[in-house]
Amino acid sequence: MHALPIDPAVVDECRALAAQVADRVQGFIGAHTTVSIERTVLRSFGVDGVDGEGVPLVNRCVERYRQSGALNRGIAAIVGLLLRRSPQLSIQEAAEELAFGSSLPEGDALLSALDAERDEIAQILRAPTEQAMAKIDDARAQRIAAWQRLGLGPDRAKPEGDVIRPGGGPPLKYVIVATGNIYDDADQARAAAQVGADVIAVIRSTAQSLIDYVPYGATTEGYGGTWATQENFRIVRRALDEEQEKLGRYLQQTNYSSGLCMPEIAYLGAVERLDMLLNDAMYGILFRDINPKRTLCDQYFSRRVIARAGMIINTGEDNYLTTADAVEKAHTVLASQFINEAFAFRAGLKEEQMGLGHAFEIDKALPDSFVLELSQALLVRQLFPKHPIKWMPATKHKTGDIFWSHRVDGLFDLVGVMTGQTIELLGMMTEAIHTPLLHDRFAAIKGADYVFTAAKSLGKELRFDPDGLVVRRARQVLDDACAMLRKVAQEGLFAAIAAGEFADVKRPEQGGRGLDGVIARHPSYQNPILAVLEGRSA
Numbered sequence: 001m002h003a004l005p006i007d008p009a010v011v012d013e014c015r016a017l018a019a020q021v022a023d024r025v026q027g028f029i030g031a032h033t034t035v036s037i038e039r040t041v042l043r044s045f046g047v048d049g050v051d052g053e054g055v056p057l058v059n060r061c062v063e064r065y066r067q068s069g070a071l072n073r074g075i076a077a078i079v080g081l082l083l084r085r086s087p088q089l090s091i092q093e094a095a096e097e098l099a100f101g102s103s104l105p106e107g108d109a110l111l112s113a114l115d116a117e118r119d120e121i122a123q124i125l126r127a128p129t130e131q132a133m134a135k136i137d138d139a140r141a142q143r144i145a146a147w148q149r150l151g152l153g154p155d156r157a158k159p160e161g162d163v164i165r166p167g168g169g170p171p172l173k174y175v176i177v178a179t180g181n182i183y184d185d186a187d188q189a190r191a192a193a194q195v196g197a198d199v200i201a202v203i204r205s206t207a208q209s210l211i212d213y214v215p216y217g218a219t220t221e222g223y224g225g226t227w228a229t230q231e232n233f234r235i236v237r238r239a240l241d242e243e244q245e246k247l248g249r250y251l252q253q254t255n256y257s258s259g260l261c262m263p264e265i266a267y268l269g270a271v272e273r274l275d276m277l278l279n280d281a282m283y284g285i286l287f288r289d290i291n292p293k294r295t296l297c298d299q300y301f302s303r304r305v306i307a308r309a310g311m312i313i314n315t316g317e318d319n320y321l322t323t324a325d326a327v328e329k330a331h332t333v334l335a336s337q338f339i340n341e342a343f344a345f346r347a348g349l350k351e352e353q354m355g356l357g358h359a360f361e362i363d364k365a366l367p368d369s370f371v372l373e374l375s376q377a378l379l380v381r382q383l384f385p386k387h388p389i390k391w392m393p394a395t396k397h398k399t400g401d402i403f404w405s406h407r408v409d410g411l412f413d414l415v416g417v418m419t420g421q422t423i424e425l426l427g428m429m430t431e432a433i434h435t436p437l438l439h440d441r442f443a444a445i446k447g448a449d450y451v452f453t454a455a456k457s458l459g460k461e462l463r464f465d466p467d468g469l470v471v472r473r474a475r476q477v478l479d480d481a482c483a484m485l486r487k488v489a490q491e492g493l494f495a496a497i498a499a500g501e502f503a504d505v506k507r508p509e510q511g512g513r514g515l516d517g518v519i520a521r522h523p524s525y526q527n528p529i530l531a532v533l534e535g536r537s538a
Helices: 008-030 035-045 057-068 075-085 091-100 107-116 118-124 126-150 182-194 230-247 259-271 283-288 292-309 317-323 330-346 369-383 402-418 438-454 469-491 493-498 528-533
Strands: 032-034 172-177 199-202 252-256 276-278 312-314 357-359 390-392 423-425 518-520
Touching (some): 008 032, 008 292, 008 493, 032 035, 032 292, 035 057, 035 075, 035 126, 035 259, 035 292, 035 528, 057 075, 057 091, 075 091, 075 118, 118 126, 126 292, 126 528, 172 182, 199 230, 199 276, 230 252, 230 259, 259 276, 259 292, 283 292, 283 317, 292 493, 292 518, 292 528, 317 330, 317 357, 330 369, 330 469, 357 369, 390 402, 402 438, 469 493
Parallel strands (some): 172 199, 199 252, 252 276, 276 312, 357 390, 390 423
Antiparallel strands (some): 032 518
């Protein structure tokens, strides 16, 4: 599709303002850690399992030293000190001792030892850090090798390097499964792939983002979805591995790296060969009332892991339009996309890993609603040309009329293929009634295939009147987004969130869940995993 005539100077200003917003927060991020970051360090070292009460061992270790006041030196330093004192221990044994034993001194004696022996501890941690990076790198290599061999999507596209390139074909068909039982999810994932799905997402069980631990093992009960666990990731990946060999095309797997365990889920997804993770800078703050400071620290570390693993993030701007009007507040989506991009750059992500989100959520009863949706979709695609944009279906204005709903989804598919969206979560005609059944998903895939084929080249044929509605709307949204970014840059992101600038939801800087899990780093703080992820020596 031919480019919209918008002012590049305004686009440049938006990016510069978003960079200012992110830089102000980055100073805070660089001076703090969180309990979830520290638990991820232990997981990276290979610590696994739960105690007799089902509490993950990583939680036991981190919580003990959070309460003692030593976590500001980093859990890695505490592990390293124990290994220095007891070199015969494995990492797993050391974690069990940290959780329940008494080998290390306590109080000021522990802090003094951590400070005095810092260099020796760093040396001890080099080998486990190298092993941790190797696990991520090996999983990435396996994933890309399978993709390179089989190709992705109906045209069997091969990765350029290890990423999706926008514009290489019709949108990837992304569908969800959400039975609550991981084994049923695996079967439904196979069924979706058999009828043409390219990306399979397992919806997380309701409110998992609010619990400050990762459940353990395979799970067969969940409300509104299935628990995100390492074993559950493994089960679905195994099913997709088997199915993709039968189908002769690579199948991508998705889950949710958000909430209070965002960094841990990112790591588990990385080593279990997931391809995409829903990972947003502000979603947990706005829609789950997780403390802003906690969320923004966790998103940075999680994105460092995702960058290393070569996965794609899906951001959550589509959710803004479920609580705010999609016409009046369209610019908030665009402003957030610029901010999400700025944070992602600072975490080492490439543009090709940033699946920025937006949605088809304008009230369908409005005159020219389709034209306005087309304008927004084209604007987003044009502003982020290298990004694998994530395009979301209508949900807010769906009803129990499945025939009307299916017609809406057809128009959504049409905009998706016309504007070159990269990843399209297919709309379901039963969206307002229940979690999709197998046939609902089949109908969605069949309908999308028809539209993607019938309108394959339509976008290349269209040019828009410079004074027409599509162009005027795009310019208005861009100008409004720029004005909003000026305001956010002036007052700061924390203040803007507290004022309800995004999604009409107000979240105070000191409020929400998880603030007690944010810890200021001591000058002796050690985190060799983060150091390597940032490109520094451990």
